[in-house]
Amino acid sequence: MLLDIDGLTVQLPGAARPLLADVSLRVAAGEVVGLVGESGSGKSTTAKAVLRVLPDDAAAHGRVTVAGADVLTMTGSALREHRARRVAMIHQNPRSALNPVHRVGDFLVERLLRTGDHDRRTARDRAVELLDRVGLNDPARRLRQYPHEMSGGMLQRVVIAGALAADPDLILADESTSALDVTTQAEILALLRDLGRRRETGMLFITHDLHLAAAYCDRVYVMYAGRIVEHRTGHSLFDHARHPYTRGLLDCSPELGISRPLRPIPGRPPSLADRADGCPFAARCPEAEPACETWTPRATELPDGGEAACRRLPEAAAATAGATARNNP
Amino acid sequence: MTAVPADAPAPAPTVRRVRRPVAALVATGFLALVVLAAVFAPLLAPYAPDAVDLSSSLVGTGGEHLLGTDASGQDLLSRVLYGARTSLVAPVLLLALAAVIGVSLGTLAAWRGGWIDTFVSRLTDVMYAFPGLLFVVLIIAVFGTGVTTSVLGLGLAFAPTIAKYTRSVALAERAKPYIDAYRVQGMGGARICVRHLVPNLARSIAGYLVVLFGEALMSLATLSYLGFGTQPPSSDWGLMVQEGQSAIVQGALLPALVPGTAIAAVVVAFNVAGVHLADRLGTRR
Amino acid sequence: MTTPQTPAAAQPLLVADGLRKTYHLPGKDTLVAANDVSFTLPTGGSIGIVGESGSGKTTVARMLVGLVRPDAGTVRVDGRDRTAGRRRGRGERLARAREIQMVFQDPYLSLDPRLTARQCLATSLSLHDAAGAQGRIEELLDRVGLGSREAAARPHEMSGGQQQRLAIARALAVNPRVLVLDEAVAALDVSIQSQILRLLVDIRQDTGLALVFISHDLAVVQHVTDETVVMRRGTVVEQGPTERLLTAPENAYTRALLAAVPRRGWDPAAAVRDRGAAPAGGRRSGKAQED
Numbered sequence: 001m002l003l004d005i006d007g008l009t010v011q012l013p014g015a016a017r018p019l020l021a022d023v024s025l026r027v028a029a030g031e032v033v034g035l036v037g038e039s040g041s042g043k044s045t046t047a048k049a050v051l052r053v054l055p056d057d058a059a060a061h062g063r064v065t066v067a068g069a070d071v072l073t074m075t076g077s078a079l080r081e082h083r084a085r086r087v088a089m090i091h092q093n094p095r096s097a098l099n100p101v102h103r104v105g106d107f108l109v110e111r112l113l114r115t116g117d118h119d120r121r122t123a124r125d126r127a128v129e130l131l132d133r134v135g136l137n138d139p140a141r142r143l144r145q146y147p148h149e150m151s152g153g154m155l156q157r158v159v160i161a162g163a164l165a166a167d168p169d170l171i172l173a174d175e176s177t178s179a180l181d182v183t184t185q186a187e188i189l190a191l192l193r194d195l196g197r198r199r200e201t202g203m204l205f206i207t208h209d210l211h212l213a214a215a216y217c218d219r220v221y222v223m224y225a226g227r228i229v230e231h232r233t234g235h236s237l238f239d240h241a242r243h244p245y246t247r248g249l250l251d252c253s254p255e256l257g258i259s260r261p262l263r264p265i266p267g268r269p270p271s272l273a274d275r276a277d278g279c280p281f282a283a284r285c286p287e288a289e290p291a292c293e294t295w296t297p298r299a300t301e302l303p304d305g306g307e308a309a310c311r312r313l314p315e316a317a318a319a320t321a322g323a324t325a326r327n328n329p
Numbered sequence: 330m331t332a333v334p335a336d337a338p339a340p341a342p343t344v345r346r347v348r349r350p351v352a353a354l355v356a357t358g359f360l361a362l363v364v365l366a367a368v369f370a371p372l373l374a375p376y377a378p379d380a381v382d383l384s385s386s387l388v389g390t391g392g393e394h395l396l397g398t399d400a401s402g403q404d405l406l407s408r409v410l411y412g413a414r415t416s417l418v419a420p421v422l423l424l425a426l427a428a429v430i431g432v433s434l435g436t437l438a439a440w441r442g443g444w445i446d447t448f449v450s451r452l453t454d455v456m457y458a459f460p461g462l463l464f465v466v467l468i469i470a471v472f473g474t475g476v477t478t479s480v481l482g483l484g485l486a487f488a489p490t491i492a493k494y495t496r497s498v499a500l501a502e503r504a505k506p507y508i509d510a511y512r513v514q515g516m517g518g519a520r521i522c523v524r525h526l527v528p529n530l531a532r533s534i535a536g537y538l539v540v541l542f543g544e545a546l547m548s549l550a551t552l553s554y555l556g557f558g559t560q561p562p563s564s565d566w567g568l569m570v571q572e573g574q575s576a577i578v579q580g581a582l583l584p585a586l587v588p589g590t591a592i593a594a595v596v597v598a599f600n601v602a603g604v605h606l607a608d609r610l611g612t613r614r
Numbered sequence: 615m616t617t618p619q620t621p622a623a624a625q626p627l628l629v630a631d632g633l634r635k636t637y638h639l640p641g642k643d644t645l646v647a648a649n650d651v652s653f654t655l656p657t658g659g660s661i662g663i664v665g666e667s668g669s670g671k672t673t674v675a676r677m678l679v680g681l682v683r684p685d686a687g688t689v690r691v692d693g694r695d696r697t698a699g700r701r702r703g704r705g706e707r708l709a710r711a712r713e714i715q716m717v718f719q720d721p722y723l724s725l726d727p728r729l730t731a732r733q734c735l736a737t738s739l740s741l742h743d744a745a746g747a748q749g750r751i752e753e754l755l756d757r758v759g760l761g762s763r764e765a766a767a768r769p770h771e772m773s774g775g776q777q778q779r780l781a782i783a784r785a786l787a788v789n790p791r792v793l794v795l796d797e798a799v800a801a802l803d804v805s806i807q808s809q810i811l812r813l814l815v816d817i818r819q820d821t822g823l824a825l826v827f828i829s830h831d832l833a834v835v836q837h838v839t840d841e842t843v844v845m846r847r848g849t850v851v852e853q854g855p856t857e858r859l860l861t862a863p864e865n866a867y868t869r870a871l872l873a874a875v876p877r878r879g880w881d882p883a884a885a886v887r888d889r890g891a892a893p894a895g896g897r898r899s900g901k902a903q904e905d
Contacts, residue, residue, distance in 0.1 A: 181666035252808030515711030
């Protein structure tokens, strides 16, 4: 497994609930895995944990491994190597990733030099090659351009070229197409998928857009209040979602070409100041029972291969009953 | 400076953990003491500030005169305490005048744009290039010396700086959609500026004024020192430095050193506290 | 979705006729933000303006509410000329405000940070000399679903959804006949976005408020509008009933836009391929060919 997060819990001092609670997630080589959630759900924190750029005062438990190497215990040169070569991050806004007074070429050459495999001359040639690979025409001229001379879509291609510079095993795409127009988004998504296929790169695709994740990703994890509430294949999400939150999200997102009344989820997502001892979604859940408020969520495997963390699932009830029966012979 | 409320209980437990701004706290505490000293000068001062005693001229520090005396035998401690009054009140008046003119001009320039903006910008550019003190000296040459003239003159000289600052923050504030929302609601420009735009700039302008206070005090002291500002027998610090200057030749440093130190300490304290305050006010919201 | 068929004979409430706006950029460049944009909105109707960044949809919105003066063209409400431009007296300004209101994209920045929800509404009501303001404030808060706790809160103490509810309440305070929403749900979380959309649909049904809904999100537009205008680089490329436009688009650019929306069985590579002859959207296409 390329990326393996196992039981990751991240707690900030003074916060009523953890940033991440018992998060387990896997990405295989060549796979595109979606991580969906609303703001504050912990999706970006998960990506930060993979790069180990969590806040200084955060306490992290659990395990994060990338290609077998334990990220949370890495130090010094191993951590630098990890961040520079193994994992690359693509952020939402390409303009903030690029220095406006430096040429696009400087950005790429600097990235390449940092990998340690190039001198200035070979780095330049490689930069041209990278820009060509991400579909920018006349790459030699692009190297001499400044960020303000390019459109958002072109800049995101440059950032992707920078991410590919070190030939990473894993790409973390954090809302990396959310600021783009839909037509440009489609181009960038097609490019990312193509690159991933060719180089067997794994990608963790973080987005707030459930439809986008379901349509684009091989597998999707849905997060709510720092927990993974559901996990299944992308194409099964539209019709076979099981967790009430996932279904609520689907019911409240307008879908193109399908006219049905929107059914909003009442209330709002909990903040870090809101305590949640049981299921964090219970307060907004149409199916919640009093017992849900004390039930610690835990993923239940479903017959169709997915997983969901809901007490009301028949499978969860059966698993609990089974466990109780075994404990009390 | 032991009364700095460094170990006083924090007013409210803040979620963000901020490093204690020790320097700013010390500076603020010191300024509080200076203000108290100015207010209670009649109670604190051992002598009247203008009590001439030629028999104890240029006495050094000692039990009779804590900080010594000047050439006329006036007690320096008493004079510095009383002097704090004019030295602190005059800059406040000056800044109040400058703020009224500067904020009005800056807001007008940012709001109306066009030729008004060009005019205000050119005016401030000219005032920037032209030494403020020289400008004031010209005014004094025309209208005569005195505190009122120096306060008015310096007020006019400071106004462009404030106008320029106000213009820049007002331009940013004006671009926010709540201003557009009130325009769409049919609110007139003057009412938007007075009721919504300027009140929302108040915090950052206040922070800026505190930073300017030190400069204002310094400029007034300079004018007094040059003999254009407050006139004897006032105990204004700038004037005291000028009066004490001649004593240096006779080997007595205190008459110039005591008011000079007071000026320097207050100016530095205002800058330290002001920069901290400006940061706080600027980052909030 | 609610699609009340408006009678064909209905007198148009809002008419945008030949709106044109050119911005002069630094240097000699000019940007044609809107070029001959025309549409009509019947009483109680709902029209969507969709387009990608740089399509000019926000410029059109700002011309409608009088924030931007068009170089040419007129905006008429109920037959009265409401085009921005010449200086107006207080009476006319207020009369215009009671006809057309706007809700902005960033809910936080569209509220005065110093005012509580109640003060915010009181300001708008007193501006329009509304009698019985206190009862009206409670009525408005109730209408948009804000409770007594939010009524005393300042914007920074509210969530994004609550801020946008307050912005809507402020617009409703003057009893407008048209509400222009410029990407009003784009900055909100999905679950909150649907609450606001639902609120708008409800208000429209209850009060007959007409909507101009500006968005880049076709799925959202489909849910709240009867008619849709598709803009690209300042020009209207297609307009018609939303239902028809989304199922049988006639323009190649509209088709490309629709193909790029993620949905069941969607493949981004196919969406890019399908676009084929249709050039990419946005104003950059003059700058460089990307593919």
